[in-house]
Amino acid sequence: MRAIIPVVLGVLLGGCLPKARVEQFTARPFVACPGDPITLSWRTNGNVTLSAEPTAPGLGKRDSSGRETVPLPEGSGPTVFNIHVSRFLGLKKTETSGEVVTPPLAKEYAVVDAEGEADFSCLEQERAVEAFFVLDAEKMAPGVLVGQVMNMNIRRLVLDKDGVKKTLGEGETTTFEGMRAQGRWSLRVPLEEGETCEAAIDDVDGRLIIKLQLACGR
Template sequence: MSLCWANREKLRTHDRLLVLTTLLLTPFIAGCAQIKLFSVAPSTVCPGETVQIDWKASDRVMLNAVPSVEGVGEGPPEGSRSFMPTENTRFILNVPGLLKSAQREWDVTVIPSQSSRLLGGVAQCGGNPPFASASFSIQQKDSSSRVRAVSVGNNYHRHLVVSKDDIEVEIPPDGSTDGFKNASVIGTWTIRTPLGTNEACENVLDAIRNRLTIKTQMSCGE
């Protein structure tokens, strides 16, 4: 009997500790704001196009923009709004909390008559014959379907082979090409560079700092 009584007392003590811990932690959890979702799509647009902002937070939110756009301000814990930025804009979502506030930021790029951007990814090396390569994808949620390539530049002192869909172009060192002119930037791009005679993979990856990028001039088509 004494053993059973002792076990019951241990369980009661354990339960009391759980209740006490919950009571102590609840104010801290409730006092810390949370942002469960914050997205802006697309993040690259042409003049006259809209972006949609979706959010989900632990409490009412304050949505701001720099520079300011019409329609920002206080909002419910969960919602969405659409905006038509006329220039590059940073959207800021803030959720106040008793102990700690939460904040997220998202940049939207508005393409002018022509814009330039470095695009690329982490490089890998291998194959026979060996080459270093990198691939990256631009999805519809990332860019307006109107954004088109004007030219693609090679910033390296070595040859690049760039391909997208059924287009493949070799770009000389420090050169550029208009072979992708009017092609949509949305899709998967691949960048490759062949290894030189007696050049090892480690050497080429060090030379390109483990990344391959292209300088892409782009504009908004119809």
Template sequence: MACPGDTITLSWRTNGNVTLSAEPEVPGLGKRDASGRETVTLPGGPGPTVFGIHVSRFFGLKKTDTSGEVLSPPLAREYAVVDAEGEADFSCLDQERAVEAFIVLDEEKMSPGVLIEQVTNMNVRRLVLGKDGVSKTLEEGEAAGFEGMPAQGRWSLRVPLEEGENCETAVDDVDGRLIIKLQLACRR
């Protein structure tokens, strides 16, 4: 996710002649070597920038088109803690009677210029969200006040244990189903 004016790097490796394109237009794109990297600046304006690569071979009949999209906020995105066996492991917090996991939005996933407008708990269970020293408790469907904070960084998602529940049963209950919705924006 990147904002207008951000620079991104395009890279490709093919076995044919390459033509790079973008919609809306990005100046300087066009014919390139079969493999390469190029840094470009995203154009201003609303909506996504769609980059295309057209590959053709001189002695072959095959022509291939593919495209990739760079999304420009404002927009809503859902992020999920996929599962406890994946990259989002849960920790048991005995004293707080909760389980906790983390989502890391790094420079590979998010430009530093992308800001939070709103974070919403999409779970039936209460969720405590935290980032950069700010912590908010949210019921189902409730939105939190993280407005203006960078989306990039480490987010904690804490689920309080219910009466009679232990960490193992809580993880089983939320594993693969812990979802937050981020409403994102760019700096104005």
């Protein structure tokens, strides 16, 4: 009887003690190539073990909160980074994960819910309205390149990336081959004859979409 008392007490205490909790866990950037640095950041209330599928070297037990950079393992599919948190001799456990995807892949990007003219510029001399989005270091590793770009809109679109401009009709594709995906993308919609900037903005607000075919440079 005496031998089972610690086990019984442990079970009883386990029901009353705070749960293991992952307050924050991220793996950034979302899109990267094998060998690119991936920053893991976490905040928990327990003992941490980090792992990855496929396996990334150097992961394992860590402090309850932290931040570190690891290379993305080789492979063509997504890499899933896992965090396992335990408390009170393993009586309380939880885990979660974050995914990083590797090109080749196609992803859609858009100016969504622009809410009027705040995110658009009216270019009166050029007879166009313009919006933009930024693929920053959190979204995209610098080594990720662009192959083709598709215009997913029913209107003609002028794309501008790093000073390279391409004009695409509805559903058309063009190449930005060898150009980095990371950075500022400008989306310019020419006005129709007699159309005002306000009317054009109402027509495209929240619906400017392009599809990028992404690749790795090595």
